[in-house]
Amino acid sequence: MRQPIAQGRTQKLDSKRHASAQEILDAAATAFSERGYAATSIDDVADVLGCTKGRIYHYFRTKGDLFIGIHLQALEWALEAVGPTAERADLGPEEKLREMVHRHAMHLMNRASYMGPAQYQIEMNLASEGRNKDEQMARILKMRRQFEAYYATVVEEGIAAGAFRGTDANILVKAVLGTINWMHVWFRPGGPQDSTVERERTAAELAEFAVRGVVA
Amino acid sequence: MRQPIAQGRTQKLDSKRHASAQEILDAAATAFSERGYAATSIDDVADVLGCTKGRIYHYFRTKGDLFIGIHLQALEWALEAVGPTAERADLGPEEKLREMVHRHAMHLMNRASYMGPAQYQIEMNLASEGRNKDEQMARILKMRRQFEAYYATVVEEGIAAGAFRGTDANILVKAVLGTINWMHVWFRPGGPQDSTVERERTAAELAEFAVRGVVA
DNA sequence: CCCTATCATACTACCACGTAGGTTTTTTGG
DNA sequence: CCAAAAAACCTACGTGGTAGTATGATAGGG
Numbered sequence: 001m002r003q004p005i006a007q008g009r010t011q012k013l014d015s016k017r018h019a020s021a022q023e024i025l026d027a028a029a030t031a032f033s034e035r036g037y038a039a040t041s042i043d044d045v046a047d048v049l050g051c052t053k054g055r056i057y058h059y060f061r062t063k064g065d066l067f068i069g070i071h072l073q074a075l076e077w078a079l080e081a082v083g084p085t086a087e088r089a090d091l092g093p094e095e096k097l098r099e100m101v102h103r104h105a106m107h108l109m110n111r112a113s114y115m116g117p118a119q120y121q122i123e124m125n126l127a128s129e130g131r132n133k134d135e136q137m138a139r140i141l142k143m144r145r146q147f148e149a150y151y152a153t154v155v156e157e158g159i160a161a162g163a164f165r166g167t168d169a170n171i172l173v174k175a176v177l178g179t180i181n182w183m184h185v186w187f188r189p190g191g192p193q194d195s196t197v198e199r200e201r202t203a204a205e206l207a208e209f210a211v212r213g214v215v216a
Numbered sequence: 217m218r219q220p221i222a223q224g225r226t227q228k229l230d231s232k233r234h235a236s237a238q239e240i241l242d243a244a245a246t247a248f249s250e251r252g253y254a255a256t257s258i259d260d261v262a263d264v265l266g267c268t269k270g271r272i273y274h275y276f277r278t279k280g281d282l283f284i285g286i287h288l289q290a291l292e293w294a295l296e297a298v299g300p301t302a303e304r305a306d307l308g309p310e311e312k313l314r315e316m317v318h319r320h321a322m323h324l325m326n327r328a329s330y331m332g333p334a335q336y337q338i339e340m341n342l343a344s345e346g347r348n349k350d351e352q353m354a355r356i357l358k359m360r361r362q363f364e365a366y367y368a369t370v371v372e373e374g375i376a377a378g379a380f381r382g383t384d385a386n387i388l389v390k391a392v393l394g395t396i397n398w399m400h401v402w403f404r405p406g407g408p409q410d411s412t413v414e415r416e417r418t419a420a421e422l423a424e425f426a427v428r429g430v431v432a
Numbered sequence: 433c434c435c436t437a438t439c440a441t442a443c444t445a446c447c448a449c450g451t452a453g454g455t456t457t458t459t460t461g462g
Numbered sequence: 463c464c465a466a467a468a469a470a471c472c473t474a475c476g477t478g479g480t481a482g483t484a485t486g487a488t489a490g491g492g
Binding site for chain 1: 384399401402431
Binding site: 016017020051052053054055058059 | 469470471472473
C-alpha cells in the first residue's frame with residue numbers, strides 16, 4: 001500500500017514523478033471541463049493520455065483525488081494571480097480593483113480547463129462522496145475564502161475611502177466575482193478571434209465594467 | 217407503448233396527469249440542484265417524492281427527458297420574466313435594463329431549484345447522451361438565444377442612443393448576464409436573512425451594479 | 433362490473449470504479 | 463558493467479450501483 005502524492009503538493013517530489021502527475025492532471029482537467037466530472041470516466045482520461053487506467057491509479061487513489069488535485073492547482077494559481085496585487089499599498093481602491101479583475105480574468109482564460117470545473121462543481125460532486133475527504137475540502141474552502149477575502153478587502157477599503165458606493169459590500173463582491181467567473185460559460189479557448197491581444201481587451205473590458213459598477 | 221408527455225407542453229393534458237408530472241419535475245429540480253444531474257439517481261428523485269421509480273418512468277421516458285423538462289420550464293419562466301419588459305417602448309435603455317435585471321434576478325431567486333441546473337449543465341450532460349434529443353436541444357438553444365437577444369438588443373439600443381458606453385456590446389452582455397447568473401452559486405433559498413424584501417433589495421443592488429457598468 | 437390510468441415490485445443489462453497481480457523500464461549498489 | 467530492486471505502467475477482472483423494463487396490483491370512473 002503505497003502512499004500516492006497529490007495531497008502534499010509542497011512536498012519535494014521526484015521531478016519525473018511530478019511531471020507525470022501533472023500531465024495526468026492536465027488531461028483530467030481537459031476532459032472534465034468538456035464533459036463534466038461525473039460524465040467523464042477514468043478511462044476517458046486515460047484515452048486522452050493514450051495510456052490505460054493503471055497509470056492514473058498509480059498516481060491518484062480515487063477519481064475524487066484527481067478532482068481535488070485540479071482544484072488545488074487552480075486555486076493556487078488564482079491566488080498567485082490576484083494576491084500580490086491585492087496586497088499592494090501603492091494603489092488606490094479603484095486601480096487596485098481594476099488590476100485584480102484584469103489579472104483574474106486573464107488567469108481564467110489562460111487556465112480555462114482547470115478553472116472551469118473548479119468553480120461550481122465542487123460542492124455537489126464532493127459532498128456526495130465519502131467523508132474521508134474532509135481535510136482536503138477544508139483546505140479548498142480555506143483557499144476560496146482567502147480568495148474572496150482579497151476582493152472583500154479592496155471593496156471595503158474603497159467604501160471606507162468614499163471611492164466606492166457605500167451600499168452592501170457583500171453583494172458588490174458577489175457581483176464582481178460573477179462578472180468574471182461567468183466567463184467559463186461563454187469563453188472558449190481556441191475559439192474564433194482568440195488571441196493574446198483579444199484576451200487582454202476582454203479582460204480590460206470586464207475590469208472597466210466591474211469598476212464602474214462599484215465606484216461612487 | 218404509450219407516449220409520455222413533457223415534450224409537447226402545450227398539449228391539452230388531463231389536469232390530474234399534468235399536476236403529477238409537475239410534481240415530479242419539482243422534485244427532480246430540487247434533487248438535481250442539490251447533488252447535480254449525473255450524481256442524482258432516479259431513485260433519489262423518487263425518494264424525494266416518497267414513491268418509486270415506476271411513477272417517474274410512467275411520465276418520462278428517460279432521465280434526460282426529465283432534465284429537458286426542467287430546462288424548458290426554467291427557460292419559459294425566464295422569458296416570461298424579462299420578455300415583456302424588453303419589449304416595452306416607453307422605457308429608455310437605462311431604465312429598461314435596470315428593470316430587466318431586476319426581474320431576472322428575482323426570477324432566479326424564486327425559482328432557484330429550476331434555474332440552478334438549467335444554466336450551465338446542459339451542454340455537458342446532454343452532449344454525451346444519444347443524439348435522439350437533437351430536436352429538444354434545438355428548442356432549448358433557440359430559447360436561450362432569444363433570452364440573450366433581449367439583453368443584446370437593449371444594450372445595442374443604449375449604445376446607439378449614446379446612453380451606454382460604446383465599446384463591445386457582446387462583452388457587456390456577457391458581463392451583465394454573469395452578474396445575475398452567478399447568483400445560483402452563492403444564493404441559497406431559505407438561508408439566513410432570506411425574505412421577500414431582502415430579495416428585492418438584492419435584485420435592486422445587482423441591477424444598479426449592472427446599469428452602472430454599462431452607462432456612459 | 434370492467435377498463436384504464438397509475439403506481440409498486442422484481443428483474444436485467446451494463447457501465448465504470450477500483451484492485452490484483454504481471455510485465456517492462458529505470459534506478460541503485462556492488 | 464551487471465544483477466537486483468524499485469518504480470512505472472499494463473491487463474484482466476470483481477463488484478456495486480443505476481438506468482430502464484416487464485409484470486403485477488390497485489383504485490377510481492363510466
